[in-house]
Each structure stands twice: as structure tokens, then as C-alpha cells.
Amino acid sequence: xxxxxxxxxxxxxxxxxxxxxxxxxxxxxxxxxxxxxxxxxxxxxxxxxxxxxxxxxxxxxxxxxxx
Numbered sequence: 402x403x404x405x406x407x408x409x410x411x412x413x414x415x416x417x418x419x420x421x422x423x424x425x426x427x428x429x430x431x432x433x434x435x436x437x438x439x440x441x442x443x444x445x446x447x448x449x450x451x452x453x454x455x456x457x458x459x460x461x462x463x464x465x466x467x468x
Contacts, residue, residue, distance in 0.1 A: 404439025
């Protein structure tokens with residue numbers, strides 16, 4: 402993917418999640434944002450504000466949970 406390392410490097414940034422009975426790895430949101438910025442396609446530029454807002458909200462939730 403644009404802006405990211407090779408698959409093995411990015412696997413280290415992946416997050417384990419349960420999807421029904423399956424365990425899957427998904428790329429962390431911050432890595433997706435980096436990739437979308439590097440790709441710089443119109444569809445990526447259009448979705449970036451949504452992804453960045455989501456990251457901000459999730460970051461805020463993490464901060465509140467620590468208190």
C-alpha cells in the first residue's frame with residue numbers, strides 16, 4: 402500500500418479483532434490514514450476527514466478511559 406511498509410512490517414501494526422467466530426487482523430486506523438494520504442486519489446482525499454474525525458473521537462475515548 403502507498404506510504405506504508407511491506408506486509409510483514411505492517412502486520413506489526415495490525416490489531417486483532419473478533420468477527421463472529423473468526424479472529425482477524427485489521428490495519429490500525431492511523432496506518433490507514435497514512436496510506437490514504439500517500440495514495441492521494443480523489444476518493445482517498447474525500448474520505449480523509451471522516452477517518453481523521455473518527456481517529457480524534459477514538460483518541461478522546463481512550464483519554465477518558467485512562468482518567
